[in-house]
Structure formats: structure tokens, C-alpha cells
Amino acid sequence: MPSLGSDMEAGTLLEWRIAPGDAVSRGDVVAVVDTFKGAIDVEIFETGVVEEILVPVGEKVPVGTPLARLRVEGEPAAAPVAAAPAAPVPAAAAVAPPAAVPAPGGRLRASPAARQRAAAAGIDLATLRGSGPQGALTLADVERAIAVRPAARAMAPAERLAGMRQAIAAAMLRSKREIPHYYLGTTLDMARALAWLEEENARRPVTGRLLAGVLLLKAVALALRQAPELNGHWLDGGFRPGSGIHVGTAIALRGGGLVAPALHAADAATPDQLMAELRQLVQRARAGSLRSSELADATITVTSLGEQGVDTVYGIIHPPQVALVGFGRIAERPWVVDGRVVARPLLQATLSADHRASDGHRGARFLALVESLLQEPETL
Amino acid sequence: MSTVTTTYREAIREAIREALRRDPRVFLMGEDVGAYGGCFAVSKGLLDEFGPERIRDTPLSESAFVGAGIGAALGGMRPIVEIMTVNFSLLALDQILNNAATLLHMSGGQFNVPLVIRMTTGGGRQLAAQHSHSLEGWYAHIPGLRVLAPATLEDARGMLWSALEDPDPVLIFEHALLYNQAGTLPADAGAVDIRRARVRRPGRDVSLITYGGSLPKTLEAAGRLAAEGIDAEVIDLRSLRPLDDATILASVAATRRAVIVDEGWRSGSLAAEISARIMENAFYELDAPVARVCSAEVPMPYARHLEQAALPQADTVIRVARGLVRGDG
Amino acid sequence: MSDTPIRDTVLRALGEAVPDADVGHLDPDRRLRDQLDYFDSIDFLNFVEGLHKAFNLDIPERDYPQLATLAGCIDYLQTRLAAR
Known part of the structure; x- marks a missing residue:
């Protein structure tokens, strides 16, 4: 069971997309897991052949529990490999439940009637345990699985919201208890960025327009290249730089709660790509169908509350990340340019950073870099 | 009457x-x-x-x-x-x-x-x-x-x-x-139909298919299986040729498990033929492999205990049926 | 085009952009953003795209402020459609 954030302790297996014998490649969605963040598609991080399913549909298991057994390429015999690696948090003890009895050669034993019924009901036999002769799956096993299936249903919205509230509470408490935050703020002059955006959008059809937020995300991602101490995780008493720049984007969910799924390798994406990804991410986050890597991989979080009318965000870091960038609203204000007071669109940017991983000097340079990148929007 | x-x-x-x-x-x-x-x-x-x-x-x-x-x-x-x-x-x-x-x-x-x-x-x-x-x-x-x-x-x-x-x-x-x-x-018993098999005991869990001298043993087995919660259906073939496929298949489709009890030797037996017909016509209805209880493949012994050991017995039928229904036996 | 079909189409586009919103009881003169919880810039973009598709109308970004309220949307669209 992958950790989809430090605030997750357990997940319920909703659906298997694989069966023993299937070949899988890194990045394939192999299962769907229910969490308070929605029904999350679990991706596999190895390429190989599925040997055995260890957790049946409907079961709730702690983070770190092996979900399936995989034979990776070039490996001769069954080697235990978790279907999805735990995210960078201390993994819970791996407890494998008693598995179904596979026939020699790994083939599933199931009666023809069981197969027929399971196919009709959309039940994956590989997730069941057999009670028939030689451990074979029988019709009764399938009927039982169908009967308990409501237990594998996704959580009700209220339940999910309550779970998410609890998880946010736990994560934020941990953050405030463990992370020595320091806060830096600066005012960004958005005139050039907005002018470039206006010109750009005027040339684009309705469906191809960019939001200012995308420029902010891109500027943050690029600036992080030169501020690696802000991009990564604090784990086991030390800082681990992120393997890429995966910018978690705080998305408020309708009805309450929020998630911050990652835009992978945001520094390498064009604004158009980021825009498309962001729209997708928002849509899927609100539909409750994110992917495991999106929830597990973020190396920093960006939160923008300007649309709600606030000027400044004083953010709390999402552990085990070590930094959070907050953006307020863009508003016209007096600003001094060349000795003259002029009206300029201004934006308050703040950095909340973990003092264990970085110092204010580095944080200040990072914000300055964001500012200067936004002065050359065409290069973003 | x-x-x-x-x-x-x-x-x-x-x-x-x-x-x-x-x-x-x-x-x-x-x-x-x-x-x-x-x-x-x-x-x-x-x-x-x-x-x-x-x-x-x-x-x-x-x-x-x-x-x-x-x-x-x-x-x-x-x-x-x-x-x-x-x-x-x-x-x-x-x-x-x-x-x-x-x-x-x-x-x-x-x-x-x-x-x-x-x-x-x-x-x-x-x-x-x-x-x-x-x-x-x-x-x-x-x-x-x-x-x-x-x-x-x-x-x-x-x-x-x-x-x-x-x-x-x-x-x-x-x-x-x-x-x-x-x-x-x-008193007025007379001619009977000779084309159809008969269900001698209805049941839901397993079809025990037999004929002739094995019918009493099979009915005994069904009675004892009922005592342990297994509801066996007993089919008396009556006609061995032609076989009443419809009755056999309808029963197996309902119970999804079949045991054929046949005093003949197993290899190339009538039981083999019935098993094959079930596979051919009711494969997707089955919830367990078709099982057979036949005579041991030896010349029938004279000694009583050996002869009894060689013949199909109620105990064997019970063990096999239990294995199909419960996975043990 | 009278304002009723326009109004209906606007509300449909709004409902599609903000699936959970109760668009039936909107004050036509208050800002949409103030009446709809979680109506963010991406939702707004989706809303404009919906209008663009429904009316086959190119809506430049500089006109976005006119779409801030329901009444504003209807006025704007009536004007634009009449000019066509």
C-alpha cells in the first residue's frame, strides 16, 4: 500500500487492474485504492510479471503492506516485491495476508461456474481466496465476494471529508511540532508578466489561454533548480533532495478539504504543458481520481489564495517537504519606478521553509530568483 | 389405492x-x-x-x-x-x-x-x-x-x-x-416409461448419478450427507442406452457438481461417457471437477472384505461428494 | 435572441464548469465568484470555454470582466450576438 502523503496511514483496495501472469511496465496503473483523497490510481514502479495478488478487493491495509508480488525482468523465480513502493515516509510493518493458493505454475484454480459468474459480475478472481477442492475458487467464493462488495465501495463524501480533516490535522500538527519554519516575503511586480500574458492570450483561442498562475508555477520550478535545499524531503533526521522538481499544487475541493497533487518535472514543462496538466489535475482532484505518484511525489507545495482576495499567505509546510510558496492576489497598487510612484499590478509572494534544511539567505535568493524570472516571462 | x-x-x-x-x-x-x-x-x-x-x-x-x-x-x-x-x-x-x-x-x-x-x-x-x-x-x-x-x-x-x-x-x-x-x-402396477432417467431424491448441492445395484448405496450416501448438511440429488439413469442427457444435464446445471457411481471398471466406463457428456454440454455450469466412484480395476475378488473394498460403497460416495462440495473429504 | 435562452445556456455552461453549484438561485447582479464557493480561475476558464462552444463566439480575455455577473454575461452575449 503506497503512502499517498505523510498524512495517510491505511488504504482500502477498491479494484485490481492486473491479474497474476500479467506483464506490467513502470508507470502502469495496477490498482485503485480508496483514501480520503479519493479513489487513487496506484502506479507500479517496476517492470515485470505479476506473480501473485496479496490483498483482496475490499481489504483495508496499512501503508507499506505489500499488495502484490512481482517478478522483475531477468529475475528467475518469485521474489517479493511490493507492487508500489512506499513513498518517502517511514513504512509501516509489512504484513502479508494469507494468499490465495495458486496452482503450480502460478495459474489460478477456479471452477468454470466461478469464472462465468465472476466475469459477469466484474469480479477479479485473482483477488479472491478459494475454498474448493485443492484451494480452487468456487461459485460460492465469488458469490461471497459479490455479497461483501459494498464494503469495497468508495467512502461516502461525509466520511471522506471527515477522514481528510483528520489527516490534515495530523499533518499540520506534525508540521508545527517538528518543523522550525522561517518565513520570507516579497512583493512581485507582475506588470511585465501580465502584459506578456495579455498579448499572448489575445492571440490565442478561448481554449488555449494561459492563467497567470501557470507563470508563477513555472517561475517557482525554475528557481528551485538553483535552490535545491528547498526541493525535497526531510526524512529520518536528514534532508533528501528531490529526484526531480515536482511541484505540489494546492487544490481546494468542493465541499471542503484540499489536496496538493504534483505537477511532475514542472521545471522542464512549457507553460502550455503546465496549463494543460493543471486543468487535468484540478478536474481529476475534484472528481476524486488522482494517481498515486501525483500524491506521493511532490517535493514542494505552491498555494495560491489570491483568488479569495487575500494579499499574503503564511503557509504551513506539508511534511516531509521542506518548503511552501504562497501567492496572494494580484492587485494594482502604488509602486515606485524610476523615482516615480506609478500604479502597478503587485503580488505578495511568501516562502515558508524548514530551517533544518535551509537558511534564510538561501530562501531570500530563491524569492529574488522567482521575481527576476517573472520579469522575463517570454523565457518561462 | x-x-x-x-x-x-x-x-x-x-x-x-x-x-x-x-x-x-x-x-x-x-x-x-x-x-x-x-x-x-x-x-x-x-x-x-x-x-x-x-x-x-x-x-x-x-x-x-x-x-x-x-x-x-x-x-x-x-x-x-x-x-x-x-x-x-x-x-x-x-x-x-x-x-x-x-x-x-x-x-x-x-x-x-x-x-x-x-x-x-x-x-x-x-x-x-x-x-x-x-x-x-x-x-x-x-x-x-x-x-x-x-x-x-x-x-x-x-x-x-x-x-x-x-x-x-x-x-x-x-x-x-x-x-x-x-x-x-x-396392485395395478404395470408398464413404465423406459426413455427417461428419474430423480430419486431431489437436492441442491451435488448430483449423484447412478443406476441399478448402486442406487440403494447412493441413496444411503445421500441420506447420510444430508445429516452433515450436504443436500445431494440422486439420479437413477434407468436407461443406459440411450442416456437421458436432458435429465443429467438439468440436474448438474442446478447443483454444479456431479459424482457418477458406476459398478463397472473406471477405464472406458459408462461413468466415463457420462462425465464426457457433462464436460461437453455443461462445462460452464460446473463448480468442481466431475468425480467418479467405480469398481477397483481388478478381477472381482472372492474374499468378502476384498470384494467389498473393490466395489463402490456409500462411504466412498460420501467422501467424494464432500470433497466436491466443501473442498475437504 | 431573447434573454431566456441565453440565460439558460449561460446557466448550463456554469453548471458544467462548477458541477456542484446551485446555479438556479443566483443573484444576477452579484459577482459569480462571490456566490459560488470554489469558483476559481480554472472554473472560470472552463465557463468561458463553455460559452464559446455554446454560442460559437470568440470571447477575448479583455472582455472577461464583463462576465463577472449573471446579468453581465447575458448583456454581453446579447450585444455580441446582435452585432453578428
């Missing part, structure tokens, strides 16, 4: 008596059927009642008197030929297979053979390997024959007349252990 207390043996005798009375073309012949009253005492008293023209003793020459029966049938008679046991019928196999079963075909439909051959079958009486085998499955292999296996008083009483009405040869297999089975029959 008034009933009579009777036995399997008496029911067959009553059926022969009725046939002799109803149709002057009917006569009985075989080894010791007259003066001795039949090796299993089935025809006792019939010689006195009907005289030596219609109750005819024959020499110990199965090929000859079965051949005579075929000739009589071709000549317009309705002979009932009794062969002492199925073991000895092999001496007449040429007559049965090459003549009785094929003449209609060889004559281009001109000559049918309305012959009924009765014989005992089966073990369990310590008569050793030359008197105890169950070879009816072999006859069920032959096109041109109808093969019946009465397992109840009603069928013992009623199958003979229906067989005599068939224009083609019919073999009736009477399991030797059934002759003393006692019970009641309606």
Missing part, C-alpha cells in the same frame, strides 16, 4: 406372467428357467402355469439359444431370453452385436428383431471374478440396442412390458443384489 407387498424378484416374475398372459407370442427361454425355476428363482412356478412350450429350458449354450431367440423374433414371436449372468453373455456377444443389433440395418430396414434379453449383473455375493462383473457399460456402447437397468420394484415390474413393445432388441440388466429387495407396489 390398494397395494401389494412384494420383492424385486416377484415383481419381475409378475411382469413375465403378465406378458405371457397378454401376448401369445411371448415366451421365456434360458438355462434352468423351467424345472429349476431360474437360477435366481425368478421364473419359479411359471412352467406349471404356462407349460413347456412357453417356459423353455435350454442347454448351456448362450450363443445357440440367444441365436434361437433372434430367429424367433424375426419369425414374429416376442421372446424373452434369460442369460444367467452378464459374464456368460459374452458367449452370445456375437449374436447380440452382429445379429440382434445390426439386422435391421443390414436388411435395409426389412427385418427388425423384437427380442428382450434379461440377465443379472454385478458383484457383492462372493461369487468371484467369473460371476461378479458389471459389463452393461459395454452393451451401452452398441448402437441398435436399448439397455435398461431397473433399480426399483416399480421398474422391475414395469420395464419388461415396455421392452417387449419395442420393435428392436432390448437388454435388461438385473443386479443380483436387488432380487431380495422388498417393498410395496400398487
Whole structure:
């Protein structure tokens, strides 16, 4: 069971997309897991052949529990490999439940009637345990699985919201208890960025327009290249730089709660790509169908509350990340340019950073870099 | 409705008596059927009642008197030929297979053979390997024959007349252990349908498919299975050729598990044929492999404990059925 | 085009952009953003795209402020459609 954030302790297996014998490649969605963040598609991080399913549909298991057994390429015999690696948090003890009895050669034993019924009901036999002769799956096993299936249903919205509230509470408490935050703020002059955006959008059809937020995300991602101490995780008493720049984007969910799924390798994406990804991410986050890597991989979080009318965000870091960038609203204000007071669109940017991983000097340079990148929007 | 207390043996005798009375073309012949009253005492008293023209003793020459029966049938008679046991019928196999079963075909439909051959079958009486085998499955292999296996008083009483009405040869297999089975029959019991199998005990969990001498053992097994919560359906095939596929398949489709209990040897058996038909026609209904309980593949032993060990028994049926239903056994 | 079908189409586009919103009871003169919880810039973009598709109308970004209220949307669209 992958950790989809430090605030997750357990997940319920909703659906298997694989069966023993299937070949899988890194990045394939192999299962769907229910969490308070929605029904999350679990991706596999190895390429190989599925040997055995260890957790049946409907079961709730702690983070770190092996979900399936995989034979990776070039490996001769069954080697235990978790279907999805735990995210960078201390993994819970791996407890494998008693598995179904596979026939020699790994083939599933199931009666023809069981197969027929399971196919009709959309039940994956590989997730069941057999009670028939030689451990074979029988019709009764399938009927039982169908009967308990409501237990594998996704959580009700209220339940999910309550779970998410609890998880946010736990994560934020941990953050405030463990992370020595320091806060830096600066005012960004958005005139050039907005002018470039206006010109750009005027040339684009309705469906191809960019939001200012995308420029902010891109500027943050690029600036992080030169501020690696802000991009990564604090784990086991030390800082681990992120393997890429995966910018978690705080998305408020309708009805309450929020998630911050990652835009992978945001520094390498064009604004158009980021825009498309962001729209997708928002849509899927609100539909409750994110992917495991999106929830597990973020190396920093960006939160923008300007649309709600606030000027400044004083953010709390999402552990085990070590930094959070907050953006307020863009508003016209007096600003001094060349000795003259002029009206300029201004934006308050703040950095909340973990003092264990970085110092204010580095944080200040990072914000300055964001500012200067936004002065050359065409290069973003 | 008034009933009579009777036995399997008496029911067959009553059926022969009725046939002799109803149709002057009917006569009985075989080894010791007259003066001795039949090796299993089935025809006792019939010689006195009907005289030596219609109750005819024959020499110990199965090929000859079965051949005579075929000739009589071709000549317009309705002979009932009794062969002492199925073991000895092999001496007449040429007559049965090459003549009785094929003449209609060889004559281009001109000559049918309305012959009924009765014989005992089966073990369990310590008569050793030359008197105890169950070879009816072999006859069920032959096109041109109808093969019946009465397992109840009603069928013992009623199958003979229906067989005599068939224009083609019919073999009736009477399991030797059934002759003393006692019970009641309606006073007016008579001909029965000989085309369909019967559900002798309805059940939901497993179909026990059997016939003849194994029916009582199978019913006993079903009763004991019920005590442990397994609801077994018992099917009495009654006709071994042709097989009533519809009844078998309907039962298996409902219970999804089948055990075939057949006193013949397993290899190339009637049980194998039934199993194959279930696979061919009801594969997707099955929730467990088809299982068979057959005789051990040895010449039937004389010693009682060895003979009992070689024959299908209720205990074996219970163990196998339990294994299919519960996965243990 | 009278304002009723325009109004209906606007509300449909709004409902599609903000699936959980109760668009039946909107004050036509208050800002949409103030009446709809979680109506963010991406939702707004989706809303404009919906209008663009429904009316086959190119809506330049500089006109976005006119779409801030329901009444504003209807006025704007009536004007634009009449000019066509």
C-alpha cells in the first residue's frame, strides 16, 4: 500500500487492474485504492510479471503492506516485491495476508461456474481466496465476494471529508511540532508578466489561454533548480533532495478539504504543458481520481489564495517537504519606478521553509530568483 | 389405492406372467428357467402355469439359444431370453452385436428383431471374478440396442412390458443384489416409461448419478450427507442406452457438481461417457471437477472384505461428494 | 435572441464548469465568484470555454470582466450576438 502523503496511514483496495501472469511496465496503473483523497490510481514502479495478488478487493491495509508480488525482468523465480513502493515516509510493518493458493505454475484454480459468474459480475478472481477442492475458487467464493462488495465501495463524501480533516490535522500538527519554519516575503511586480500574458492570450483561442498562475508555477520550478535545499524531503533526521522538481499544487475541493497533487518535472514543462496538466489535475482532484505518484511525489507545495482576495499567505509546510510558496492576489497598487510612484499590478509572494534544511539567505535568493524570472516571462 | 407387498424378484416374475398372459407370442427361454425355476428363482412356478412350450429350458449354450431367440423374433414371436449372468453373455456377444443389433440395418430396414434379453449383473455375493462383473457399460456402447437397468420394484415390474413393445432388441440388466429387495407396489402396477432417467431424491448441492445395484448405496450416501448438511440429488439413469442427457444435464446445471457411481471398471466406463457428456454440454455450469466412484480395476475378488473394498460403497460416495462440495473429504 | 435562452445556456455552461453549484438561485447582479464557493480561475476558464462552444463566439480575455455577473454575461452575449 503506497503512502499517498505523510498524512495517510491505511488504504482500502477498491479494484485490481492486473491479474497474476500479467506483464506490467513502470508507470502502469495496477490498482485503485480508496483514501480520503479519493479513489487513487496506484502506479507500479517496476517492470515485470505479476506473480501473485496479496490483498483482496475490499481489504483495508496499512501503508507499506505489500499488495502484490512481482517478478522483475531477468529475475528467475518469485521474489517479493511490493507492487508500489512506499513513498518517502517511514513504512509501516509489512504484513502479508494469507494468499490465495495458486496452482503450480502460478495459474489460478477456479471452477468454470466461478469464472462465468465472476466475469459477469466484474469480479477479479485473482483477488479472491478459494475454498474448493485443492484451494480452487468456487461459485460460492465469488458469490461471497459479490455479497461483501459494498464494503469495497468508495467512502461516502461525509466520511471522506471527515477522514481528510483528520489527516490534515495530523499533518499540520506534525508540521508545527517538528518543523522550525522561517518565513520570507516579497512583493512581485507582475506588470511585465501580465502584459506578456495579455498579448499572448489575445492571440490565442478561448481554449488555449494561459492563467497567470501557470507563470508563477513555472517561475517557482525554475528557481528551485538553483535552490535545491528547498526541493525535497526531510526524512529520518536528514534532508533528501528531490529526484526531480515536482511541484505540489494546492487544490481546494468542493465541499471542503484540499489536496496538493504534483505537477511532475514542472521545471522542464512549457507553460502550455503546465496549463494543460493543471486543468487535468484540478478536474481529476475534484472528481476524486488522482494517481498515486501525483500524491506521493511532490517535493514542494505552491498555494495560491489570491483568488479569495487575500494579499499574503503564511503557509504551513506539508511534511516531509521542506518548503511552501504562497501567492496572494494580484492587485494594482502604488509602486515606485524610476523615482516615480506609478500604479502597478503587485503580488505578495511568501516562502515558508524548514530551517533544518535551509537558511534564510538561501530562501531570500530563491524569492529574488522567482521575481527576476517573472520579469522575463517570454523565457518561462 | 390398494397395494401389494412384494420383492424385486416377484415383481419381475409378475411382469413375465403378465406378458405371457397378454401376448401369445411371448415366451421365456434360458438355462434352468423351467424345472429349476431360474437360477435366481425368478421364473419359479411359471412352467406349471404356462407349460413347456412357453417356459423353455435350454442347454448351456448362450450363443445357440440367444441365436434361437433372434430367429424367433424375426419369425414374429416376442421372446424373452434369460442369460444367467452378464459374464456368460459374452458367449452370445456375437449374436447380440452382429445379429440382434445390426439386422435391421443390414436388411435395409426389412427385418427388425423384437427380442428382450434379461440377465443379472454385478458383484457383492462372493461369487468371484467369473460371476461378479458389471459389463452393461459395454452393451451401452452398441448402437441398435436399448439397455435398461431397473433399480426399483416399480421398474422391475414395469420395464419388461415396455421392452417387449419395442420393435428392436432390448437388454435388461438385473443386479443380483436387488432380487431380495422388498417393498410395496400398487396392485395395478404395470408398464413404465423406459426413455427417461428419474430423480430419486431431489437436492441442491451435488448430483449423484447412478443406476441399478448402486442406487440403494447412493441413496444411503445421500441420506447420510444430508445429516452433515450436504443436500445431494440422486439420479437413477434407468436407461443406459440411450442416456437421458436432458435429465443429467438439468440436474448438474442446478447443483454444479456431479459424482457418477458406476459398478463397472473406471477405464472406458459408462461413468466415463457420462462425465464426457457433462464436460461437453455443461462445462460452464460446473463448480468442481466431475468425480467418479467405480469398481477397483481388478478381477472381482472372492474374499468378502476384498470384494467389498473393490466395489463402490456409500462411504466412498460420501467422501467424494464432500470433497466436491466443501473442498475437504 | 431573447434573454431566456441565453440565460439558460449561460446557466448550463456554469453548471458544467462548477458541477456542484446551485446555479438556479443566483443573484444576477452579484459577482459569480462571490456566490459560488470554489469558483476559481480554472472554473472560470472552463465557463468561458463553455460559452464559446455554446454560442460559437470568440470571447477575448479583455472582455472577461464583463462576465463577472449573471446579468453581465447575458448583456454581453446579447450585444455580441446582435452585432453578428
